[in-house]
Amino acid sequence: MSNIYIPHKARIASIKQETADIKSFQFELLDPEVRKNFKWKSGQFLILSVFGVGEATFTFANPQTRSEYVECSIKKTGLVTEALHDLEVGDIVAIRGPYGNWFPFEKFKGQNLLFVGGGIGIAAIRSPIEYSLDTRNDFKDITILYGGRSxxxxxxxxxxxxxxxxxxxxxxxxxxGSEGWKHKVGFVPAVLKEMKPSRDNCTVITCGPPIMIKFVLKELTDLGFAPEQIVTTLEMKMKCGLGKCGRCNIQQLYVCKDGPVFDYAEIKKLPDEF
Ligand SMILES: Cc1cc2nc3c(=O)[nH]c(=O)nc-3n(C[C@H](O)[C@H](O)[C@H](O)COP(=O)(O)OP(=O)(O)OC[C@H]3O[C@@H](n4cnc5c(N)ncnc54)[C@H](O)[C@@H]3O)c2cc1C
Ligand code: FES
Incomplete structure (x- = not known):
């Protein structure tokens, strides 16, 4: 394990423009020893520093089974993410982590998996999608429903x-939709309703904007899914990532330490705004 208290320098190895405001980055940790020991699991997150600007929290977009680089898909929303979007291949940032819990894949073995993602939420479920595909024999049907605004x-x-x-x-x-778009047109929850997935032996992993999650949970509940069958990741403003500063505290929980992965049964115990 790497030392989670220490930021490690990393070089930007590649940048891919995904959409107008999302870029995917591959980061290469500079120290070969750190690179070798830097291990994470799908669902965990890291804290990335842009020198002279600040730190921000991002999920690992690639799974532990594809760990040559640290990969993040980053949406431009404010100070740090704008600075990141201005960087170029070869520039140096710092990464600390990994932090938080992970998707409990041991519990999902032998099940059907349904991934439901929207917007930048797809970054958080790309890692478990690719992990389940890399360990394909452990699962039955794998279905991915993914939507964007356009x-x-x-x-x-x-x-x-x-x-x-x-x-x-x-x-x-x-x-x-738009000309040439051959896929579905409509909000993710409406398409989910149309798909009518069976709750039998199925776990749902979902991440997306709060309004999407709210209606996805409603549709799944109407389809008979139990809260324990639905897993998501919570996004809170974070600072330390280590359960020390209290920034991400909800009641007895620290999202950075006890989460960010929770099942819906756990989330239902939290105040309504979550
Ligand atoms: C566990 C976790 C994983 C994340 N993974 C990703 C990821 O893979 N890709 C990605 O693009 N983003 C991810 N985020 C969100 C990301 O951390 C924020 O967008 C980022 O911190 C914004 O930093 P900034 O300095 O650019 O914006 P700021 O200048 O800090 O703020 C810009 C605006 O965004 C709001 N904001 C900032 N952080 C959050 C947040 N966490 N939730 C809601 N609103 C926020 C601010 O209130 C403000 O309105 C994740 C957040 C968490 C907690
Ligand atoms: S971010 Fe500091 S306690 Fe969670």
């Missing part, structure tokens, strides 16, 4: 062939 807001087009080649059923939707 076809131009969909990330990871370059990964879809590989995902489908590993026998994932991929359903794409855009809130508003």
């Amino acid at each position: 076809p131009l807001d969909i990330c990871y087009f370059d990964k879809f062939d590989e995902w489908q080649g590993k026998k994932a059923n991929l359903v794409l939707t855009a809130d508003k």
Whole structure:
């Protein structure tokens, strides 16, 4: 394990423009010893520093089974993310982590998996999607429902062939279609309702904007899914990532330490705004 208290320098090895405001970065940790020992699991997150600007929290977009680089898909929303979008290949940042808990894949073995993602939330479920595809024999059917505001807001087009080649059923939707868009048109929860997934032996992993999650949870509940069958990751403002500063505290929980992965049964015990 690497020392989670120490930021490690990393070089930007590649940058891919996914959409107008999302870029995917590959970071290479500079110290070979740190690189070797820097291990994470799907669902965990890191804290990234842009020198002279500040720190921000990002999920590992790639799974432990594809760990040559640290990969993050980052949406431009404010100070640090704008500075990151201005960086170039070869520039140096710092990374500390990994932090938080992870998706309990041991519990999901032998099950059907349904991934439901929206917007930048797809970054948080790309890692468990690819982990489940890399350990494909452990699972039954794998279905991915992913939506964006428009076809131009969909990330990871370059990964879809590989995902489908590993026998994932991929359903794409855009809130508003456009010429040439051959997939679904409509909000993610509406498409989910149309798909009518069976709750039998199925775990749902979902991440997206709060409004999407709210209606996805409603549809799944209407379809008979139990709260324990639905897993998501919570996004809170974070500072230390280590359970020390209290920034991400909800009641007895620290999202950075006890989460960010929670099942819906746990989330239902929290105040309504979560
Ligand atoms: C566990 C975790 C994983 C994350 N993974 C990713 C990821 O993979 N890709 C990605 O693009 N983003 C991710 N985020 C969100 C990301 O941390 C924020 O967008 C980022 O911190 C914004 O930093 P900034 O300095 O650019 O914006 P700021 O200048 O700090 O703020 C810009 C605006 O965004 C709001 N904001 C900042 N952080 C958050 C937040 N966490 N939730 C809601 N609103 C916020 C601010 O209130 C403000 O309105 C994750 C957050 C968490 C907690
Ligand atoms: S971010 Fe500091 S306690 Fe969670």
